[in-house]
Amino acid sequence: MIRIGITGGIGSGKSVVSEILSCMGIPTYNADNASKRIISTRKEIINALKKLLGSEIYAHGNLDKKKMAQLIFNDTELLAKVNNIIHPAVIEDFMAWCELQTASVVAAETAILFESGMDKLVNVKVSVIAPTDTRIERCVKRDSMTKEQVLARIRNQMDDEERMRRSDFVIINDEKHAVIPQIKEITKTLA
Secondary structure: OEEEEEEOOOOOOHHHHHHHHHHOOOOEEEHHHHHHHHHHHOHHHHHHHHHHHOHHHHHHHOOOHHHHHHHHOOOHHHHHHHHHHHHHHHHHHHHHHHHHOOOOEEEEEOOOOOOOOHHHHOOEEEEEEOOHHHHHHHHHHHHOOOHHHHHHHHHHOOOHHHHHHHOOEEEEOOOOOOHHHHHHHHHHHHO
16 A cells, blocks of 8 residues: 655645545545544543643633644644644554555645654655745635734744655645646656
């Protein structure tokens, strides 16, 4: 089984690439969705996050995502500790998901492919990039974030140059380059 890792910064268009791969018949794992499920259902993860961030982080039984974001996105040490709790569980979940797949090629979408160590579990690494202004515009529309909030997230993520350096392929998603032909070029090399 060939495993493709799709990564990129906030607003780059990773999800668009994942959706296209899925439409092409390639099963696609979404690490962000898995993470949300894991932090809501796995007792050991919930308990570890409560211990680290305080029990009020799970107000009314649900994770207060806004509060967690406020805490971790301005504190790189705390962010690393949260990631060390969540990422191993996501990696374990991804590997279990792969075991259930029958396709010869699968993909995983994750903003933190390299930072989480998930890059070691995939055969092909693909970075999706877009200009910062485009990324900001997408996030403001999609997530009702402010420009400052988007820029803060961008600053906390690996920069595009480093991501591209570590990747086997780069997809430019700037609304000038067609994305589907770029994806087809990559999938051709996997046959």
